[in-house]
Amino acid sequence: MKIDSGLSSPTLPESPPQMGLQFTMATEEDFEEIMAMSQDIYGGLDYLPTRYSTWLQEPHRMVILARKQGKVIALESVCVIDDGETVLVEGLRVAPQERGKGVAGVLLRFCSQLVKARFPKVKVSRLTRDDQLGPKDFQKYRLITKQGILLVRFRAEDMKLCLAELSISENAAEAALLDPNDAHRLFLSSVVMRDVLPNATIVQDWQPFKPLASNMAILAKKNIDWMVDDARCPTVASLCTFPFRVPIGDDWYYLNIDIFGKDLELVQQQFLAHLRRHTATLKGYVMCQVFLDPALWELLAEFCRNTLGVELVKGYTEQCVVESDLM
Template sequence: MKIDTSLSMPQLPEALSHAGLQFTVATEEDFEDIMAMSQDIYGGLDYLPTRYTSWLQETNRIVILARKHGKVIGLESVCVIDEGETVLVEGLRVAPQERGKGVAGVLLRFCSELVKSRFPEVKVTRLTRDDQLGPKDYQKYRIITKQGILLVRFRAEELKQRLSELGVGEDLHYPMINSSQRAGPLRLDHPTIQRLFLGTDLMQPILPNATIIQDWQPFKLLSSNMAILLKKDIDWMVDDLSNPSVASLCTFPFSVPIGDNWYYLNIDMFGKDVGLVRQQFLGHLQRHTSSLKGHVMCQMFLEPQLWESMAHFCQHTLGVELVKEYREQCVVEADIV
């Protein structure tokens, strides 16, 4: 679905106009203003500066800016997926000096009005959160799925040495930690991804609620969504092509604003076999950190019951630092009314 960004913005309801905000579609020229808002977001680990340009090029997405006296003070994005039935709301940012003043609420309500006026075929809105859901959230949203979030930090050079000591090689076969007799993990090319995820029912029991969650974005198993995913730089792995138990999607490392030679790596892991999860985790680490120099923050999303075991493995086998205790990634949705 291609979004027409040339259309005029919807009229804001009277209740929203009091904030004195103006709303525009983001452009390349706004990048420095976006950077200024991202310096302390997620402790300096904001992904948006790296993704901003590619977001503007996505034909199914609009990035909305909130301005006050002409200056950018907020950002939100709406992305139409699931063959036009779902709008994904993500990327909320508010400038430091404007936080706590209600800007986020006004921006979110504006985006809701935008969706209803411009995309009448959309039925539900989805978003992904990592904060604790409260009673009001449960009244407003349906929970699609939950994943545990495991966040670790290490120096790439030190991890490379540790992986070498463990015998992790480029063949991506690690019998020393494999809990099954299967060979793997196996990196997938695009035709195999299409066949395995769309041409069979093999992946549905592995994926939470038959949903591919990639870098905080939830996608139903549809051809239009697969076309979106295959345009991204992602490594796909499974443990077995004929009877898979574990699958994973890994971003390529991207830099973050905290400082020079700081990188982020996101791994979405699906499946309950902890040995196979470890195997694919090591495969992604070996492939994507071996040529890096500097600090790496690696965030893995996995079945909640595997979090403790994988945290222990990271600390005591890999010798990397656990940054945060258990958190959850919650995918929620609500009907558009």
């Protein structure tokens, strides 16, 4: 099995002989082949095209490919967070013709061995899932927290008109947009960790972090808007990624909003504030995915349908943050 020469080779898991897999570290030259393998993944909302180059530059991240007869058939990304104690597993994809053959399991075991060899302090593996967890999953994973997933779509031009009409009748105070220093201070405060964040976890666009200074330094390098209802003692907090293009079609954008807290009015307020900021300059269609307390999902869905007039793409689903001991 093959890995780049910059890393020591750990004892690797044996793969079934019939698989004939080779493992390599991803490079810029692999991009087109990875995209060809990943067509139609995540319903056209694949984030990897916009993140791939950045991932390759992150010092504590490894992007590993599985090859069969020289062709890329699977990818996994692992990133070390939480002061070096946790590995975040994300980006798993397997070529359609290879699914259901055990490729993902072999690749994940290889990644675990590689992480242990390079980062011996890592004790825990963490990931997010949006499928239904069953009894077998809970034998393997510990559930950290979960959020409801609300996925809507709309034309940016229509949303701008709707938001302009809403602003005329609104009397509520605006949400507070935080600068990086204030975000760092607030999200590491005991009040936010205890009363706002779900099980003291910052979940940013599917990536779950403990509220630690080292993790805030990672998040500070991203294009994120941080909002709260009160910059001194917040009840609701939210993070919004800047919109990026997705492969679903021409002039389609993806907007991800993570909202923490249980006050519906404040959740709606911050939801609208993010929409105003990030649809103002867009032209085309937007797929907006909102993560929020499960108890608020139906109420915000009704608000989206009845007040904003946007289309719900699917019914209720959940984002589950789980972790297990690194074996």
